[in-house]
Amino acid sequence: MIYQGKQNIWSDYQKEIPHDHWFYVRSCIRQSFFPASEYFFVKIVRDLLGKDLYESKHHTTCGGIAYHCDTIPQETAMTIVARQFALMTEAGYKNLVASCITSFGNYTETLETWREFPELEARIRENLWKACRREFEKPEYVAHASDIVYMLRNEIAEKAKVRLIDKTTGEPLRIVEHIGCHYSKMFPHKGVGGAEYPCVLSGMVESWGGQVIDYPERRHCCGFGFRQYLVKANRGYSVSNTHKKFESMEPYHPDAIITNCPGCPYFLDRWQYVISEQTGKTYGRDGFGIPVFTYEELAGLVLGYDPWDLGLQVHQVAVEPFLDKLGVAYDPDAKYLGVNKEELLKPTLPTVLKCF
């Protein structure tokens, strides 16, 4: 691998990201899968780094899941998107930042479609007006939350309590980055670093001291694929996809996986259990899996937040070995205590995949 070659490509895909004043839209599913991620995004960006981040309680789904499952037509999805834009306009913001990759893709796709077909935009404006008497201005910038963290990666690194370095060996931790498909595969210029070699996550990892692993199936989908998972008969494809990725990354012995999509960390994490049950194989050391983090979780760990406050106990794959390498202190007994130190009940542990 020639690093210089990648940098040449990255230089072609520099994305302009505004430094402040964002209208933040959350994901439908992340808060249940990774309950602390969005919370910590807001905490880090707004509280720690002092940026202006606005949220509206009227924000709804962007329609992305329904759109990608072919259950709603594009015009409907666009009208939902138009409503979010209206909320932003009403709040007086011009920069939209989405927590969800599919939302980001959906917003980008809508704007790009309108750019090509202005008559469609006019019709959607009419639809929106008829539906809820709202008007909007198109956002000046649409970013994904990981773009913001990428932009702030060096500020985070300055405030970091730990670096992504294996305490026991002193070597940089080997991190696999996994980018959500809807981030830049549709519009390479809308993603930091383009579609082939995106650097939004690898930039964070390198800035925080880790080493990025590039493996053959890096581009491959996590396996969610909407209908591949949501239709139960197709779930075999979903898990096979994930399996393919793990088989491909296995020889590199990664210490962790970092993701920027709602579905990806969920499937990369949970399917490791299913694969271990079905094939008897685990991909981490000593029977453990490879822990999967959202970029907010990893940022949180780097900034020294308590792992259990970051919600790492809801991961399927045990994060403790990674925390040990990182040198982050944690209380094993507090793992299954919730925010108010309530007992969360310890789950039944899997037979093959080693967990605590």
Added chain:
Amino acid sequence: MPDFGFSLSKSSSVSLDSLDLGLYGELERLEPGVKTCMACGSCSAACTASVWSGMSVRKLILNLQRGKDVEKMLGSCMLCGKCSMVCPRGINTRHLILSLCRIYKKQ
């Protein structure tokens, strides 16, 4: 193992560098003409057996080259020789099939 109601599906992808081409290699030795196939499909179009079976010499050769099973196709050839007549590269497809039948090892 818990019953998930779904399982890992086998990859349909073929690894070109790690194929077991023993059968094809032997065929190449017996009927070197097979190497010059350019997959034009004349043989398949002319095939008498294709009317009632999936027989296609083009596919058969390709499947062999990709390490896939050809038993079903091979089993429907009537050796009528039309494919040999129409092959623009003059491949003796009839001998190819006959040779393949001889060296074929049932899985």
Added chain:
Amino acid sequence: MQNRNILIIGGGIAGMEAAGQLLRLGWEPVIVEKNERLGGHVAKWYKLFPDMMSAADLVQTLTDGIKEATVYLKTRVASMNRLKDGYSVVLSNGVSLQCSAVLIASGFHLFDAAKKEEYGYGVYDHVITNADLEAWFGGAPDNRVPANPGQVAFVHCVGSRDLKAGNAQCSKVCCMTAIKQAIEFKERFPGAQVWCFYMDLRLFGKKYEDFYINAQKDFGVHFVRGRVSEVSEDIDGRVVLKAEDTLAGLPVKLRADLLVLMSGMLCNSDTAALASMVRTEVDSDGFLRSRDNIYRINESRREGVFFAGACTGSKTVPETVAEARAAALDIHNYLNGNA
């Protein structure tokens, strides 16, 4: 008295052959070449199909034919102005001259394979282009070519027939070049397995089909119909290709020790600037527009401006040479009032 100067822009094989012919017809050609040597792309090539002639020999033959011509190397045309019976030209080296006709033989440039990001040219350790391989055949060291390759893949149509790469046209010569190089490769590494990934095999010329049959029969080159969609690198540094074998209807994967990208031909980047100097047009395919594409390929739509070689479209070496000769005769006739 008539000005006997004829400006030839480009010192590749087209420019050289045209200059040689014009000399013989009694004109005084002036070759302007932007590089430090003559011969263009052919000078960097090793062997030419279909006779496997040495490219250096051809360039030498052409060079011998233009000893009397004026040649400016490392020079570009700075400006050109139409006069009553010719052009007044200023070159980047400060020389200004008057000429009665202009022959544009500015040729092509190879598609920059790095633009097909998914193939990883410049990113992966063992990805090279047809030009790199040709240079390596010619003896230039290249550590991207492994010492003992087991599997080698050639990908056809890199930057050709690809709207997204900005070139919808077929580059015409790459199929044959790939087969030629595959054979040369097999001759050097008989143990290697060579795979050609193609969309269509366009082997239109004399003896080309023989090359194809020989590649299959005598060299055991494998041909897979399907465009490589994705290339990655495995832990051993080998390239992993993904494609569909469209004839078998199967996704295929190949772990190769070397990947050769058959970069296509695009019109030279500075041709548009040249065209605007003489106010002639660029065609929809990015190449220069001839008066027509059947009978007057050598003529531009401007009086006294002629074309030869790949500036009007992808061409093979023999086509280029033939066109250069034709252009010389066209200029001769034009200047003698016989056009």
Added chain:
Amino acid sequence: MKERFASGFDPFVLPFLLGMIFVLGYCAYGIVRILLQLPRKDRRRFLLSLITPHIILKNVWDIFCNCLLHVKLWKRNKMLGFMHSSIAFGWFMLILLGHIEVMAYCPDRIRFFYYPIFFNYFVAENESTIGGAVLFFLMDFFLLMILTGIVLAVVKRVRSRIFGMRRTTRLSLMDNIGLYSLWAIFPLRLLAESFTAHISGGSFLTIPANWVFRQFLGNDLNMLPTWWAYSIALGVFMCVLPFTRYMHIPAEMMLIPMRNAGLRIRHPRKGFARIEVLSCPGCGVCIDACPMSVKKANIKDCTVYLNRQIRRGNEKRIEEISDKCLLCGKCEAVCQVGVEGPLLRMEQRAMRKYGLSQDFSGLDVSLLAPAASGAKVLYFSGCMTRLTPSIGKSVTSVLHKAGVGFRWMDEEGGLCCGRPLQTAGRYEQAAQLIRKNEELILGSGADTLVLSCPICYKIFSQDYKLPGVRVVNYATYFSELIASGRLNPVKSDICYVYHDPCESGRGCGYYDEPRKLLGAIAGIAEAPMSRSESVCCGGSLGSLTLEFAQREAMTRKSLENLYASRADAVATACPLCLATFSRYSERPVRDLSEILDLALKSEKASDRTVRG
């Protein structure tokens, strides 16, 4: 009459005696072995035939004509015929006369079976008696006959072209030993008998020779070495005989009765096949006949070499030779002893083991059934006709014009007739296809099956069991339609030469009907080699290994023969011949059906006006 030796023995007879005992023992063993190899039914049949009077007569007659007089060879080539019959018949007569002499002069010595051979050494008789004069004259006469034959044989070896043979067999080492010892026998006999002629009598050859010898070799002791040499030559010949092509002499005498008993090849190597192989005299007539021999590289793949390789047990070569052959059957047609070259090869192909065998027995053919209709005539065009659609079109057009209600059985595709599988030695699979096609045909309710492909015609007429269905070649059928007035062709001015397709010609003996049809609709010419001598077009499916490029020379050779007839165009009755010839022919090539359809053109026009 006096016997020169009371004992009636001299050591010089020993080489002959040993040779004789060896060869007789070997043949006896061989006969028993081959009889044991025969299937029980065949063995019984054969043994019964040996006591059936009319078969005995036929056997004797055939052996006399073929083995001694070489009648078939005479018909083919007078010089060769004379050469072979002079040696074989002459030798036979020498032996016969020898026995007569012994019987006449010393009947008690008949039990020494070397006596008839060396009579002149042991018995001092002279030509003064009338009996002696006649016998000795006859002896010298037949010896002279043999010697002429030998001289011709030597000439043939050196210059086979004089005999009209372009190519002849290359002999093996053993064959050469046999050949030279055979050649030596008779001059040596002349020498030996000449040396003893003044004692034991002689005739017009031996007495003058004796006179010449006695001019410089007065001593009687000189006679013994020549008798030794004669005996040794005989002994050597007989000892090597089982290992040379001369084995055909005893083998053919076995083959004729076996064939007359109705036996046929049932095993690729044993029994009848073995006898056929051994009966091959290695004469090489099949080499020139073989269409493949236009290419020098193919000469070693002719039947004579197949027989040789089978005798040697060289499996690799047997396979190569068996697979290459076009199965045109010409070698069989010209063979003097009737070795079934094509069948032998098919048997070799059939004995192979296959990793995968097609199984058509379970095939559901209901989809391929001809449409239900009252038409009683079925037309089966066969696979190959798909590639020469003009035939199918013309046949159906002719049938329409004749007003025949018919169904085109495989118009939308059908099953193969099974003949290609058969030629590949896949008998079982062919039989399965035959059963399936029978099922289709019998289920259709038709009573006539018209065939336009000779490949199909051969198997349909010989291997299909279709009770109540008449299997008819289209040439016959069309001739009948013309005869009954349902077709009124206008005879064309074009002169055609008819090329006999191998499968219908030599394969079925179907020569006259196509000529009858062609004669009725156009001019007709004969090629120098036609009917059973017809030259394969080279496109035959019979060959498994011949590459496309290797066949061109054969096609051109076959066309050359047809062009020699000076006809304007070539007519044939086979889709494969049509396609193959069309590729290289400079003159038009048409199928019989096309020619007929052209001859009916005017009729069609008049039909239209009537209908219109």
